[in-house]
Amino acid sequence: MSIELPDIERALAEHEPFSWLPADALSDMARSIEVSYKQAGEDVLILDEPIHHLHFIRSGEVELFRRDGNLYNRLPAGHVFGQMGLLMKGKVRFPATTREDSLFYLIPSELFIDYCEKYSEFGDFFEVNEHSILEQATQVGTDDMTTVPVTEVIKAEPLLITPDTTVAECAVRISENYIAAALVQDDQGNLLGIVTDSDLRARVIAKSLPYDTPVGEIMSTEPLVMDDHAYLHEVMLMMLRNNTHHVPIVDDNRVLGIVSLLDVVAHESQNSLLLVRSILSSESIDALAQLSEQLPAVYERLVNEHATSHMIGSAMSVIGASFMQQMAKLAEDELGPPPVPYCLIALGSLARDEQLLVTDQDNALILSDDYDENLHGAYFEKFSKIVCEGLDRCGYPLCEGLIMASNPKWRMRRSEWRDQFTDWIDRPEPEALLNACIFFDLVAVHGTKIWAKELQKFVSTKARNSKPFLASLARNALKRTPPLGVFKNFVLEEDGRQGKSLNIKRRGTAPLTDIIRVHALATGSMSQNSFERLEDISKTKLLPQEKYDELTNALELLYSLRAHQQMLAIRDKREPNNNIAPDTLSFTRQRSLKEAFNVVAQAQRFLKYRYTANG
Structure with missing residues (x-):
């Protein structure tokens, strides 16, 4: 079959990792290529037979199979296959069959191995262990905040x-x-x-x-x-x-x-530090609202300077907690000293140190057991209104589900909170499980902070010893599945602003956070942050070390992609959200995202069988 060398070179240059090669190296590769054609349904690679070429799909489609004969993946034009066999003993690991008439460029194994050793980025692309896809994707630059001792x-x-x-x-x-x-x-x-x-x-x-x-x-x-x-x-x-x-x-x-x-x-010269200083010295809600206008710039700088997602979440959570704390102080200044002690708590992502830019407010009040509704109710109703409406002015919208201290349902005495948490654990009905996922991630922001710690410890002890609750919470964590089809293709939703996209929070970070929460409660972890919970879990031997690494890398990738997409929206003067259009990502990024979603899917399967009401 006669195909001009410039056509081969041009086709390769349109796809990663070939586009990363120097021009002369790409030309040499094009000259060494053999061209092969297979009709639909023909075998391309047979299990355990010797393999001598890396296969690049110029046109058509190929199906790869596992050793047991089950379908592993379906690859369209522009993809490669055969690398695992070339890098591991020179025998076919995944048999391949054409799904339609297909044209292949065959790259000699000697040249492939030589380029993997000579060009590190090219070689990294073909890392044998798929887990390393995530590991590479979550590497960050040498940003001072995270690397300077x-x-x-x-x-x-x-x-x-x-x-x-x-x-x-x-x-x-x-x-x-x-x-x-x-x-x-x-x-x-x-x-x-x-x-x-x-x-x-x-x-x-x-x-x-x-x-x-x-x-x-x-x-x-x-x-x-x-x-x-x-x-x-x-x-x-x-x-x-x-x-x-x-x-x-x-x-x-x-x-x-x-x-x-x-x-x-x-x-x-970190803006986040200076912003918090300004927040905590503000003397009015108007001043706080004006300071909140700096949030997008602070967020953009954190992302641009390659901070890890853990650090971005921590910094944004500290900022959010500072707004809440100062709002509470201003409310006290306006209303006078509180008639009984209290603790203002933050819930959800802020409590986990995982807050990004697109967020609402979730908060509640723990009140002294001396609280009397007739004597003290009016004070805390006004207090909560000042705090919640003030946060709304500062860019933390009112919670649509009314999970706020301004809702009298979420202003309770210390003993009432313990009773409420006990009821949710003892009777894990759907609404109880939904509330547990929100309220069991909690942190004190202002007031008698030891009360929040006491509740954290109570939840840790009570939940760990309730197998029916953990089983119910595990089943609840399976409801939001990652957006991957049968052949590892993205399952997209119609978004009026971005066309076909996926919600990386709803289908990625949220289900992974739910999974980690179940393991953390089962192992008695007192940590709130998902990364720190994973560290606690790793010490219990509940998961093999490689699974811990996979979950950590998947969490980092999903959060960092979310953060990056929100940063791009700020830069382009668009309204930030949690949607990502995969076709806007590089091939390597798409591959890493698919692998992260696959890790979530595997973790959900483990969860399903690990936690049962009887054991």
Whole structure:
């Protein structure tokens, strides 16, 4: 069969991974190719027979089969097959038959192997283990926030003083060393506290204390510390969550130095950190609403700087929690001190540190058991209205399902929450399971935060010991299936704005999060974040290590694709959503997405048989 070399070269160059090859390498490949034609229904590769060529489908369609004869995949023009046999003992692993008349380009095995070794990107494409498709797809760039050890930003030896050092001497030494804080240790080197320049101003000068006052009387005790193996972004998140400016870095009990807010800002200039600072110092809802306009830019920067999805979710969740916290403080300023203690809790993705840009609000109130509806109801009704309507103004829409503190149904006493959670676990009916998936992911935002921890512990203990509940929750996690057809093709839905697309949240991250939640509750994990839950699960040997890796990589890929698509919408001045049109993705990205969905499908099959009401 006569086919011009330029036609072969041009056809290859239109498809990955051939398009990644240098021009001269692609030309050499085109010259070495043999052309083969098969009629519909003919065998192309037979199981365990020697294989000598990588097959590129120029036209037609091919079906691949497993060793047991079951259909494995169906490949259209532009795809390749035979690589697994070439890379593993030179024998056919997946038999192939034409589904229609087909034309193939046959690439010699010697050239194929040579190119895999010579051109790393080309070789990576053909990685034998399909799990590595996801592993490669979830690799991120060398972004400072996630890869810089915190020790790299320590600028000087720490200034160490003892509790009996006077505030005057402390101030002189801070000034002489051009630093902003001193660490207080006892004679054994144990860290007792920290004294900052702002402490000296607020606790000594402002109160007219004598300058011979020992620093032990004015220091901040039990300062938050970070291990020296941590990364810069972990310190940043600690500062965000705890509204602190200085974090001592320790190696076991030995203090190595201090990382300050200015160190972080100077190194990264992360808008998310500065935004949280501004939120927590805002004095009106109008000011908060104005700050919320920065959210898209902050989000876009996080994605563009190749932060992992875990970090993006954590940063956006901290921002969301900061808006809630400040809204609660403003409500208290307007209404006066609360008549009884309470705890404002966030639910769902914010509680899991997995919030992205497209989100609504889910929250509730835990009230003291001393709460009396007649005496205190009006206060918390007004309080909840201020918080929820304020969040709506700041870009966190009111929940269509009314999962908000403004709904009196979700303002309950501590004992009532325990009774409610008990009822959902003991009687796992459809509505109870829906509520469990929302409310069992919870975190304290403002108020008596220990109450939220108590509820988390209660759920962990109660659910772990209820096989009927876990079985029901597992069945519930099977309702949303990944959008893959019989032959691993995407099953798309009509979207008026984007044509054919799939909802990567509804069909990807949500079912995977549901699966992980079931395993986490079954193993007694107290973690809320899905990545951290997977780490807890991996320690229990419930799943083989390779399955843990697959789930982790699939979760990272699905969340990062979701984040990237929302970032593109911001950049193009479109309304962000959770829909993805697969034909806008590269071939490699499509392949990785299919593999991630396949991991979800496999995890759902395991869930179905792992959790039963009797065992």
